[in-house]
Amino acid sequence: MTKYIYSTLALVFLLSCAEKEEVAKNWQLTKAIPITGVNAIGMAVTSEGIWLSDGDHNRLVLIDDEGKTIRTIDSLDRPMHIGNEGDVLLVPQYGNDEVSIFDQGQKKALVLTDSLDAPAGVSSYHQEKAIADFYNNRILYSKDGKEFISFGKEGKAPGDFYYPTDVQITENEIWVADAYNNRVQVFDKKGTFLKMIGDDQNMNAATGIFVGATELFVTDFENSRVLVFDHEGALKQILSEGVEKPIEVIQYQGQLLVSNYRNSQLLVFDWKEIPEGKETGEEAHDHDHDHE
Template identity: 80%
Template sequence: MKYIYSLLALLILISCAEKEEVAKSWQLSKTIPITGVNAIGMAITSEGIWLSDGDHNRLVLINDEGKTIKTIDSLDRPMHIDAEGEMLYVPQYGNDEVSVFVDGEKKTLVLLDSLDAPAGVSTYFKEKAIADFYNNRILYSTDGKEFISFGKEGKATGDFYYPTDVQITESHIWVADAYNNRIQVFDKKGTFLKVIGVDQKMNAATGIFVNPTEVFVTDFENDRVLIFNHEGVLQQELSKGVEKPIEVIQHQGHLFVSNYRRSELLVFDWKAIPEGENHQEDTHDHDHDH
C-alpha cells in the first residue's frame, strides 16, 4: 500500500511541476473620482494620498475613495511631489523653490543655487534630487544640503530638454526627460549610464516611477503608460481608461495613474490576464513594493 501512496504522491508532484503558471499583468481595477482636482503629482503617506493640484495652486489630501480630507493652499503651481515618512517635498514651478511640509508647517529647502521652475523632486533616505525644468539639469545631494548639478539643454545622451520628474533608487538616478521623449539613467555622480524608451515614440514623458524590477512612464500626449524592465525592454502598455496621464506611483501592490484633465485616478492591480487578451509580459519575477 505504501508503494501506491508513493506513486500517487509522485504523480501529483509531476502534475504540479508541469502546470503552467497563470499569466498576469497590470489590470485596471477601479477609477477614483477627484472632482475639481487636476492632479499633477502624487505622494502617499499614512494619512492618505496627497495630490499636487497645480492648476489651483494647492495640495489636496484624499482617502482611497477620493474624498478630500484636507488641503494646503497658497502654493505656486506645485508639481511632482514626494514624501519621506510624513514629510512632503513640494517643488513649486511658479516661484522657483522646493517647500517641505512637516505637521502642516512649511519650510523651504535651502539651496546655494537658483532654480528655474522646479518640476519634480525625489527623496531616498537623506538623498535628494530635483528636476530643474528650465535649467535643463538635475540637482542631486547625498545629504540634502550640498548639491551637485548635471545636465544641460540638448538632444545628446546626458543632455535634457525640459526634465519633469526624477526618482532616486539604491544605485541610480532616473529622469523623465520629457520633451526628448525618453528616460535617462545616471549614477550618483551624475554620469550617464543608459537611455530607455526612445524606440517607443513617446510624446512627452512626464512622470516616472521605478520599483525593483520595473520602470513606469506616463506618455502624456499618447494617452498611455509604458512599463519597461530595468534593461529598457517594454513589458506592457496601459491604455484602458488612460487619458493625458501625468503621474504614476505604486503603493502596497496598487498602481495609481493620474488622468490630468479628467480629474480622476486610475488604480491598476497585478492579476491574471483575462481570457482572450494578450499582453507582453515580463518573464522575470516581479517585486511590487517600492
Template identity: 60%
Template structure:
C-alpha cells in the same frame, strides 16, 4: 499504447497547471472632483495630489474626497514624500517647500532654480528636476550639491526634465520632451536610456519599483511598463487620459489622469492579454 496515453495525460496535466500570464488590470476609478492632478505622493495618512491649476496640494480619502489642503502655492508639480513630510516643487516661483504636519520650511539651495518640476527625497538624499535649466541637482546630504545635464538630445542631455526618482544605486529622470527616461549614477554619470523605441510624446512622470519602471506617456494617453534594462513589458491604455504621474501603493498602481480629474487603480492579475511586444515577458514579476 498505455505509454502513449500516459504521455498525453501527463502533457495535459502540465498545461493545465501552467500559471496564467499576469498583467496590470484596471480595478477601479477614483474621481477627484475639482482637482487637476499633476503629481502624486503617499504618506501614512493618505494620498497627496498636486493641483497646479488651483495652486494647492491636497490629501484625499479612498473615495477621492479632499481631507486636507496646502494652499497659496505657485504651480506645484511632481511632489514626493518621506514619512509624513511632503516636498513641493513650485514651478511658478522657483521655491521648494518641505511640509510636515502644518509646519512649512523652504528648502535651502544655494544654486538658482528655474521652474523646478519634480523632486525626490529619501532620507538625506534629494534630487530635483530643474525644468528650464535642463539639469538635475543631487545631494546625498542636503548640504553639498552636484549639477548635471544641459539642453540637448545627446545621451546625458535633457529637454525639459519633469520628474526624478532616486533608487539604491541610480538617479532616474523623466526627460519629458526628449520622450525618454535616462538613468545616471550618483555622480551624475550617464548609464542608459529607456523608451526611445516607443515613440513617446511627453514622458512626464515616472515610478521605479524593485523590478520595473513605469512611465506616463502624456500626449499618447498611455502608461508604459519596462523592466530595468528597458525591455517593454506592458502598454496600458485602458482608462488613461493625459496621465501625469503614478505610484505603487500596497502593490496597486495609481495613475493620475490630468484630463479627467481621476485616479485609476490597477492590480497585478492573471487573465488579461498583453501587447505583442511584451508577450514574451508576460510572466515577469512587477
C-alpha cells in the same frame, strides 16, 4: 507495493510541476476614482493618505481611498511632481522657483546655494535629495540633503535634457523623466550617464516616472498611455484603457495609481491573471514578466 510507490511519486512530481507553472499576469484597470475639481500633477503617499499636487489651483489636496478631499494646503505657486520623506512633503513650486518642505503643518524652504528655474520634480531617498530643474535642463542631487551637485544641459545627446519633469532616486541610481526628449535617462550618483529607456517607443512627453522593484512606469502624456518596462528597458506592457493625458504614476499598497490630468480621475490598476481570450499583442510581453 513497488508500483504503488512509483505511482505515488509520479503523482507528487506532477502536482509539484503544476504548482510551479506560472500563470500569465499583467496590470489591469480595476476602477477609476473621481477626484472632482482636482487636476492632479503629482502624487505622494503618507500615513495620512494620498497627497495630490493641484497645480492649476495652486494647492495640495489630501484624499482618501475613495477620492474624497480630507484637507488642502493652499497658497502655493503651481506645485508639480511632489515627493515625501515619510509624512514630510517635498513640494517643487514651478511658479516661484522654490522647493518647500511641509512637516507637521510647518512650511520651510529647502536651502540651496544655487538658483532654480521652474523646479518640476523632487525625490528623496533616506538623506538623499534630487530636483528636476526644468528650464535649466539639469538635475540637482545631494547625498546628504545639503550639498548639491548639478549635472545635465540642454541637448539631445545621452546625458543631455530637454525639460526634465520628474526624478526618482533608487539605491544606486537616479532616474529622470526627460520629458520632451521623450525618454527616460538613468545616471549613477555622480551624475554619470548609464542608460536610456523608451527612446524607441515614439513617446510624446514622458512626464512622470515611478521605479518599482522590478519595473519602470512612464506616463506618455500626449499619447494617453503608460508604458511598463523592466529595469533594462525592455517593454513589458502598454496601459491605455481609461488613460487620458496621464501625468503621474505611483505604486501604492500593491496597486498602480495613474493620475488622468484633464478628466480629474485617479485610475487604479491591479496585478491580475490575464482572462482567457483577452490577451493582446501588447500583453503578450508579460508571460515572462517578473513581478514583486
